[in-house]
Amino acid sequence: MVGCTKLKMNENTVAGAIGQLVLPFAHTPRFAAHDFVFSPASAAARSWLLGPTPWPERRLALWGAAGTGKTHLLEMWASRHDxxxxxxxxxxxxxxxxLFTAGAGGNPVMALAxxxxxxxxxxxALLHLLNTTREQGIALLMGGRAAPARWPVALPDLASRLRATMAxxxxxxxxxxxxxxxLRLLAExxxxxxxxxxxxxxxxxPRTALAMQEAARRLDHAAMAAGTPVTRxxxxxxxxxxxxxxxxRPET
Known part of the structure; x- marks a missing residue:
């Protein structure tokens, strides 16, 4: 935890960070399974990713607002399934x-995110990806901010494939x-x-995950510029x- 909160990062508390030199390196998000913050809002997605139920046509789409964990879940699934x-x-x-001519580095493609x-x-390109993964029985996990049926596409065949995608x-x-x-974003x-x-x-x-991410990013930059811990x-x-x-605070 940050300050008085005792949340750990890499098994070391960040309480001792006061007075340390902070270098202006770009922050790299962590996508390990133990870094994911589980919530009821992502329970259905986790069930489909980790459960035994097969995906229709081996294709699944996760959708939701920015910052809700789609990329993290895709990264976790990709790591789990190579x-x-x-x-x-x-x-x-x-x-x-x-991808489908030579595979990745000469190896056959088994799953795609x-x-x-x-x-x-x-x-x-997207239509070719959907068709080929279906024909070859390759699992395909997609992420987007809206349900695939609402993506603004012009190709009728692509629109049909997207409407048939489990979302x-x-x-x-x-x-x-x-x-x-x-707290985890601050600790990172x-x-x-x-x-x-x-x-x-x-x-x-605001009550959104994206707001927490943006706040942590801005506080990081402000603290580095000031050379002090974050005050109110x-x-x-x-x-x-x-x-x-x-x-x-408004509901969002």
Whole structure:
């Protein structure tokens, strides 16, 4: 835990981070299974990923707002099944063709995970991916911010494939999970925040996972720039456009 919270990161508390030199390295998110913050909002997705029920046509899509854990779940599943991890915005027809022509490094493709699938701009590439994985019996897990049936695609065949894709929603976590998420995000970045300031933030930040991620990112930058632990005044400056008055935080 950060400050007074005793949450551990790599089995070392971050309480001793005060006074340490903080270098401006880019933060790399951690996607190990033990780093995932479980919540009822992701229970259905976890059941489909870990349970014995086969996916229709071996294809499944997870969808939900940014920050709700889709990428983390895709990374966990990909690690578990030795799947290739692809990015929707980078997908091209040539890329897909190469995957199934030679496999990955000469090895046959056994499973695929496509993050940001709704960001794919090459519709023929996505259609080719869906068709080939179905024909070859390759498991395909996709992630997007909306259900596949609502992705704005022009190709009729692609729209038909997406409507036939099993889709599982991931909702926003509850307040208790958001608390754990914020503490874990702060601990990952080794940001020193006292318990009173953590409580103050939780009363004022929007009730979304994305807000917790953005708050941790901004606090990290602000603390590095100031060279001090995060105080309430520093947090108020760094998060001025995100915070609302105590007790009237809107539901989102």
């Amino acid at each position: 799947a290739l991890m692809l990015q929707g915005r980078r997908l091209s027809h040539a890329h897909v063709a190469a 496509l993050d940001g699938a709704d960001d794919c701009r090459d519709e023929r 599982v929603a991931i909702g926003q976590p509850g307040d208790g999970v958001l608390r754990v998420l914020l 970045r080794q940001i020193v925040v006292s318990q009173p300031v953590v409580e103050w933030l939780l009363r004022r930040l 005044a520093l947090a108020a400056r760094a998060l001025a456009d995100m915070l609302v008055a105590d007790g009237i």
